[in-house]
Amino acid sequence: xxxxxxxxxxxxxxxxxxxxxxxxxxxxxxxxxxxxxxxxxxxxxxxxxxxxxxxxxxxxxxxxxxxxxxx
Amino acid sequence: xxxxxxxxxxxxxxxxxxxxxxxxxxxxxxxxxxxxxxxxxxxxxxxxxxxxxxxxxxxxxxxxxxxxxxxxxxxxxxxxxxxxxxxxxxxxxxxxxxxxxxxxxxxxxxxxxxxxxxxxxxxxxxxxxxxxxxxxxxxxxxxxxxxxxxxxxxxxxxxxxxxxxxxxxxxxxxxxxxxxxxxxxxxxxxxxxxxxxxxxxxxxxxxxxxxxxxxxxxxxxxxxxxxxxxxxxxxxxxxxxxxxxxxxxxxxxxxxxxxxxxxxxxxxxxxxxxxxxxxxxxxxxxxxxxxxxxxxxxxxxxxxxxxxxxxxxxxxxxxxxxxxxxxxxxxxxxxxxxxxxxxxxxxxxxxxxxxx
Numbered sequence: 345x346x347x348x349x350x351x352x353x354x355x356x357x358x359x360x361x362x363x364x365x366x367x368x369x370x371x372x373x374x375x376x377x378x379x380x381x382x383x384x385x386x387x388x389x390x391x392x393x394x395x396x397x398x399x400x401x402x403x404x405x406x407x408x409x410x411x412x413x414x415x
Numbered sequence: 416x417x418x419x420x421x422x423x424x425x426x427x428x429x430x431x432x433x434x435x436x437x438x439x440x441x442x443x444x445x446x447x448x449x450x451x452x453x454x455x456x457x458x459x460x461x462x463x464x465x466x467x468x469x470x471x472x473x474x475x476x477x478x479x480x481x482x483x484x485x486x487x488x489x490x491x492x493x494x495x496x497x498x499x500x501x502x503x504x505x506x507x508x509x510x511x512x513x514x515x516x517x518x519x520x521x522x523x524x525x526x527x528x529x530x531x532x533x534x535x536x537x538x539x540x541x542x543x544x545x546x547x548x549x550x551x552x553x554x555x556x557x558x559x560x561x562x563x564x565x566x567x568x569x570x571x572x573x574x575x576x577x578x579x580x581x582x583x584x585x586x587x588x589x590x591x592x593x594x595x596x597x598x599x600x601x602x603x604x605x606x607x608x609x610x611x612x613x614x615x616x617x618x619x620x621x622x623x624x625x626x627x628x629x630x631x632x633x634x635x636x637x638x639x640x641x642x643x644x645x646x647x648x649x650x651x652x653x654x655x656x657x658x659x660x661x662x663x664x665x666x667x668x669x670x671x672x673x674x675x676x677x678x679x680x681x682x683x684x685x686x687x688x689x690x691x692x693x694x695x696x697x698x699x700x701x702x703x704x705x706x707x708x709x710x711x712x713x714x715x716x717x718x719x720x721x722x723x724x725x726x727x728x729x730x731x732x733x734x735x736x737x738x739x740x741x742x743x744x745x746x747x748x749x750x751x752x753x754x755x756x757x758x759x760x761x762x763x764x765x766x767x768x769x770x771x
Contacts, residue, residue: 368603384616384703384706384707385710386607386611387710388710397682401709403709404679404712407679408679
């Protein structure tokens with residue numbers, strides 16, 4: 345492979361319609377004071393609807409409250 | 416796993432045959448083939464047929480961890496594959512009929528998506544989420560959360576153990592049958608299922624720890640004898656979908672709907688075990704699934720099932736089939752368990768052997 349084009353892939357943030365924010369790649373989740381937030385997996389879904397019981401992560405609650413992202 | 420006890424003439428002849436070497440007794444093999452041909456014709460409902468589901472379960476197990484004392488060469492013995500095909504044809508037919516019924520109002524939505532020709536991945540994810548949302552019927556998770564006794568919690572784990580102790584394996588068969596976006600999506604989900612490189616985080620290992628917490632046997636298949644046909648049908652369905660390239664749409668639809676109907680129930684299962692004072696060693700499996708499956712459902716709906724439908728639009732129908740068949744079988748198994756519990760009976764076939 346050409347060395348000049350071999351750059352590391354940036355992290356990606358997926359805005360899931362009516363759902364969470366999916367983040368994959370190389371990133372860190374920290375509290376406002378900079379402490380790492382416990383994390384079990386490489387790709388995570390962050391709560392966007394506010395109803396999750398396991399924030400900052402998504403627990404699927406957006407489906408129960410009929411959360412919509414297009415409004 | 417240990418070869419379980421036969422449940423009827425077909426599984427009795429099959430287990431006898433498997434005790435010998437492949438090709439050693441061609442007369443017995445031919446006899447089994449004609450017995451199966453006759454039995455499937457006469458079966459009222461192959462989905463709840465103990466003997467046939469059990470035989471199929473043993474045949475599929477040859478492709479996974481194998482059967483103790485059974486020669487691994489049986490896996491690809493043509494005569495045995497012929498037996499499997501004879502069982503699979505009516506089984507698939509029965510699943511397709513059950514799926515049609517389960518599709519309900521969401522099928523109109525999916526027909527619209529299909530009619531539009533080239534489905535996009537967001538539309539496919541929407542369609543699957545809508546299907547998951549209309550899931551009605553009795554709820555096992557609410558029963559477990561609020562009412563189940565410790566004995567019923569153990570039964571619940573026993574039903575699940577025929578799949579969860581090899582969790583994710585049937586869907587892994589699909590990886591080499593996919594390419595590009597759906598393949599990357601499936602590998603991403605499966606890597607998480609298998610613990611992201613940490614054996615103790617494998618979902619099957621987490622499930623084994625939950626079983627240990629209730630004093631249950633964690634060896635794969637140790638409860639195959641006591642679960643009803645429908646619990647075996649549920650695993651056989653995944654093996655049928657996973658082992659055939661032709662059904663790659665169905666296995667992705669199955670995984671997507673499985674993930675989409677998981678986070679909330681697992682939250683409730685964990686609550687049921689906490690209610691009886693079980694700690695995080697027991698509930699970790701369920702807690703993990705609340706978080707993991709909220710990630711997986713997004714990837715499975717959009718990138719896996721949606722990505723596959725974009726790449727191969729003709730597979731949309733089978734994606735829907737896999738999803739609705741999963742819902743239909745799950746509903747029948749749930750009805751069986753909840754009815755038994757509400758009548759004060761065990762939901763297992765036979766009572767458990769006394770704890771060692």
